[in-house]
Amino acid sequence: MMDWHDLLHGAGLALCGLSLLLAVLLCWGPSRTLLTRLAQRMTPEYIHLAQMARRTTDAIVVTNAARRITWVNEAFERLTGYGAAEAKGQSPGRLLQFDGTDPLTVKRMRLALDAGEPFNGEVLNRSKHGRIYWLELKINPLFDEQGHLSGFMALQYDITERKQAEAALRGSEALLDKTGRIGGVGGWAYDLATHRMHWSNQTYRLMERDPNWQPTLEDCLAHCLPESRQTIEAAIAEALADAQAHVQPERFSWDFELCLYSATGRVFWVRATAELEFSDSGPVRVVGALQDITARRELKAELRRHIDLLRGAIDTIDEAFVLYDPDDRLVFCNDKYRDLYDTSRDAIVPGARFEDIIRTGAERGQYPAAIGRVDEWVAGRLAAHREANRTLVQRLDNGRVLRIVERCMPDGHRVGFRVDITDLVRATDAAERADCAKSEFIATISHELRTPLQSIIGFSDLGRHFARGQVPFEEMFEDIHQGGQRMLRLVNGLLDVSKIDGTQGSLALKRGDVARLAAEVAHELGPLAAQRRLTLALPEPLPVLWADVDAFRLQQVIRNVLANAIRFAPEGSTIEIQGHDLDRAGVTLTVRDHGPGIPESEIETIFEAFVQSSRTRDGSGGTGLGLTISRKIMQAHGGSIEASCPAHSGTLITLSLPPAAATGEARAAKSLRAVRLALEQAASQSTTEHADA
């Protein structure tokens, strides 16, 4: 079919040469005489040709000089849908021409035909039935024997399919160009036979070259920075070697990151990929793509810098850091982490499971707590690790003590810190031992002092009795007795300091009314206050202030505070005692005097042992232990004692106690608070001691 069609097509084209003859045959219709005469002269061969013209598959149309149709063949009728009778007398343009034809082509055709010259071009026509189709139009003018223009003959080839294919190709090329531009991907191809390099528009844009510039392979290499050029040359050399060694050509596949110059000198990075294309005879073309990855590389480099910075920071910190992924596999840790867990160092590698790492350590005896019970220990440690909200203390085989803080990130990663608290633990232990030894020492000394005091106090007591009336002796025994009593108060105070260690365990707490306890002490000290014409003012009516207290010890505190106030308040003044129920915040008891007050700088130090305020250090009989003991007692209650100087004058002492615990849980919480306070105090004491040393 194809061959036949091609043949006819070829024949049709060949027939162009016969156009003159055909014009004579077909167009001179009015001259019947001539036609008859010609017909008589027609040989069978001409008749055959005329039939061919009529039946050829290409459309043929003949017009007169006024460009009105005088003859059409069968193919024209099929193509346009107009019968010969309908077409005759019509203008082909008006009958068929469609608006889509390029206006320039239309103008060129009109000029050619007006001048009686041939025209070749592509036009868009519409058939009778509305089909739009492309034609390749070849129009030749026809001349009579005198050389005058007698008409035109047009050969029409339907090229719709080709035009559509071309449009599709243009469309896909445009799409390719657009996507290449958007994606920053340029294409290139190198023909191995012709050594021609072909670039896509995007490649020209990347290289900042004019699209008409024809690059050679050497031009392409000249666009590479030296290092990238070496990469390519090495790859080419390898490919050539492979080819010589008859290595499977399928292996040929390039994927490099290259640094290039554009024509204007801009330096940029591309990912260059290439493949080899084959025909039956072997490789014919190298086809590749260039993707601009400059921005991506800069982002990656920036990211890398950030990661390096972060890792550097983590490596620099003195604490061990570790990160596990949501599957509990090690992502990263710093050197300090490996150093701490030296026994299991070889197991601490990225990708290793947390469980495997700790099990390795446990089996090697790294954790003294795991010895003899590895499985149980690992299970417990794993549970705490998964919970990731606890702070643990871990002892290691090398004697180090670590505080472990583990937290879970929102995406499931677990961050761990190990703080080496060995020195802190040692210092705390030492401080505790020292404190214990100090308490024991004080207790021993106190007891040892009590025995001689027995003689001093006892004999002086007997002496002052027997010397009654003998003035010098009575006074001497009285002085010895008072001295003995003062020494006893000191010894008892020392004993209290060592006994009340600031924790709740040292007290027997019971629910009690703090205001009533205060009133009892005020009553007891009434005579002492009266000696100095002081008024002890209690609130009226007395509030009820419930708290969990050791009544004996709390009264000891109140007695101490009140006695101080009585000692230092100016004669005839008032000492105000107030009580407040702060509901959830507990209760407070305040004692306010109008004495000399305490300088701001001494407000805290007066609670230290053997310290008295500079304004009251007058040998007024205090042991210097009263406020120290009071503070210990208040802390052991989970409460506090604070001194302040109100705006005008005097001293305000505030005793605070937590609210009475309703449940065992609350009691436990309070107990914890007391322990913490005690620890803080111990820490501050040890700091003081260190500072002193």
Added chain:
Amino acid sequence: MTPTVLTIEDQDDIRRLIRMTLEFKGFRVLEAENGTHGLAMARSEKPDLILLDVMMPGIDGLEVGRTLAADSALSRIPTVMLSALGAGTDVDAGMATGVRAYLIKPFSPWELLDLVTELTAPAH
């Protein structure tokens, strides 16, 4: 009849203080400077009251107290323990031996005198 008080105490000055205090009110005072001697005197003299120091070399006061309590012939003699150890636990340990009272040093001579008078009164 004058009540007899036995003081078992290793310190001379304390023994003297006790003797002066008690003799002042007419008590007959016997003295032992250690636990062994004190127990022997308690058995031989059958005092009306024993004042017993806790911290003594050799047999200490607690041991003496327990021995007195275990001896049917001596267990009826009221005993007062004297000690510089004043903590609750110390007092409890002392009282647990069966003594009648526990006096913490330094005590007042008048306080001792009142206690001894009370414990040796005919009603006792």
